[in-house]
Amino acid sequence: MYTPVPYNLEIPTLFANKLIAPIIPANNPLTEEGVALGKKLFFDRKLSGNNTQSCATCHSPQKSFANNRQFSEGVQGILGTRNSMPLFNLAWNFDERFAWDGKEVGLEKQALEPVKNPIEMHANWETVAEKLQASPEYPDLFLQAFGSSEIDAVLITRALAQFERTLISGNSKFDRYLNGETTLTPQESAGFNVFMDEAKGDCFHCHGSDNNPLWTDNKFHNNGLDSNFSDLGLGAVTGDTNDNGKFKSPSLRNLIFTAPYMHDGRFATLDEVIQHYSEGLQPSATIDPLMKKVNQGGVGLSLQEKANLKAFLLSLSDPDFVNNPVFRE
Amino acid sequence: MRMLLFLLTGLLAWSACSSPEEAQSASVAVRFSHNWENTPVNAADFNILKFTNENGEMLSIERLRYLVSNVILTSASNEIYKLSSYQLVNLGEEKVTIEGNEVPVGDYKLSFVFGFTDTENVDGSYPDLNTASFNVPGMLGGGYHFMQFDGKYVGQSLAPAAFNYHVISAVNSADPNNLIFQDTSFKVDLGVVSISATTEIEIKMNIAEWFKNPNTWDLNVLNTVLMPNFDAQILMHQNGKSVFSLGAVQE
Secondary structure (H helix, E strand, C coil): CCCCCECCCCCCHHHHHHCCCCCCCCCCCCEHHHHHHHHHHHCCHHHCCCCCCCHHHHCEHHHCCECCCCCCECCCCCECCCCCCCCCCHHHCCCCEECCCCCEECHHHHHHHHHHCCCCCCCCHHHHHHHHHHCCCHHHHHHHHHCCCCCCHHHHHHHHHHHHHCCCCCCCHHHHHHCCCCCCCHHHHHHHHHHHCCCCCCCHHHHCECCECCCCCCCEECCCCCCCCCCCEHHHHHCCHHHCCEEECCCCCCHHHCCCECCCCCECCHHHHHHHHHHCCCCCCCCCCCCCCHHHCCCCCCHHHHHHHHHHHHCCCCHHHHCCHHHCC | CHHHHHHHHHHCCCCCCCCCCCCCEEEEEEEEEEEECCEECCHHHCCCCCEECCCCCEECCCEEEEEEEEEEEEECCCCEEEEEEEEEEECCCCCCEEEEEEEECEEEEEEEEECCCCCCCCCCCCHHHHHCCCECCHHHCCCECCEEEEEEEECCCCCCEEEEEEECCEEECCCCCCCEEECCCEEEEEEEEEECCEEEEEEEEEHHHHHCCCCCCCCCCCCCCCCCCHHHHHHHHHHHCCCEEEEEEEC
16 A cells, blocks of 8 residues: 655745644645646646646646636637636635635635536546546556545545645745845835825735735625626625625735736736726725725825835735746646 | 634633632633624624614624733632633624633633733734734734724715724824834723633623714714824724623523
């Protein structure tokens, strides 16, 4: 009987100092074999119905595991309705609600959905398992990772989740600044102040801070995109009208790689995003009270403040993460 | 939040100067409940303009979470049993219960601190609170929120407007190079409780008191950007002292 080797998750010092430990389910501990298998599966087109798409098709490493399309195109050429979310630091999502609307609880369960979604990979899990079972290499890899060569959706998604939990982004310029390894430009520093100032950007209440290097609260907010909702977001999941128009706060890491922005990819540039919060807020019954200046259109930043804020946001980019060969196919 | 609660439970620090060996140990649970002038409030009441404050503004509650620390039982002989070093209470999420099992049966004074004292309000030092994004910006001295209370109100303008009743340790930041601090945490004494073998203690928050006593709160004037408002923080500190009371103590 082969015993898999425990995987040593390298947690950035900043994360270890500032955050509680990441979530690793007791029934799916990280192992070298499990992570390697998960990576292989992540890039394998056999997971789609017609063998044309893998997870990486919409979650490209070079794009911080997102892509640059407003909506992703499924195997049958049908466009989805949500922008592909980047994938990193997922083990620190302590509520374990994934996707823009929080409909998926747990990474393992999340991985079940896109494979069978008819407008995404449009496959059948039994068929996927059969394809992998028939391959010359997968049965042994599953045996090494999980002690069983009987491949099924449960083991496939466990392997995928293991790989996804290793996707850690924690080496941006701002991280290095917090670690005392570099300095910010005056503009980046001024932008951080806009971010943290309740009377200016007031971004920190939803998007973390120097003490929360996730740069998200992993909660759901209505950030004033629309007065009338064509997509109910969390509300469609919970059935609670008070949740209508609420979507997950995305991390602000790696924005330089992940355009376009928002759940529906409506903003092509960071400038448009900042403009939205400054002057474009739309009132609605569920708009978050943290969007406090909605009756004035937004927080009303000056051109200089907008430029400063953008400079700071870009300092959260982590090229080492997107260029890490460990995460490439 | 489950992980947060798990860790907080693990942090429950039990300490006692001495304990009578013959005393029977009790199982104690402390839970927080919320009301608006004796009408219970829970997450189902969120986002509805259904409350009217002392100044006459209708308002809704959309987020209410706050920090308590040093939840302790003190015996007549001044033995101290710490039930919790600190606890983040979130009305919108799971019911928070502080539990302990090593308190001898008897009568105790129950008290806690709303927020952190300056000594304990150390910037970035509490990973669970960092993870919950409960921090205060460094430009305001850092540390942690004592309370985030957000909602909407209808005041002089007919359109609902936001309020962010955020309580922090007060700071006068008029001169960014010379911040002047005032510790606005406060101790809440809830009186004597009798601890039997199994006891559940309710601590009640009357949310309306934040707008009422001794300062009638005018949301038309004080609504948002209150964190850097030193005077507003002092008013919150004064109003907070009448917010909590002892509820049911059940065996």
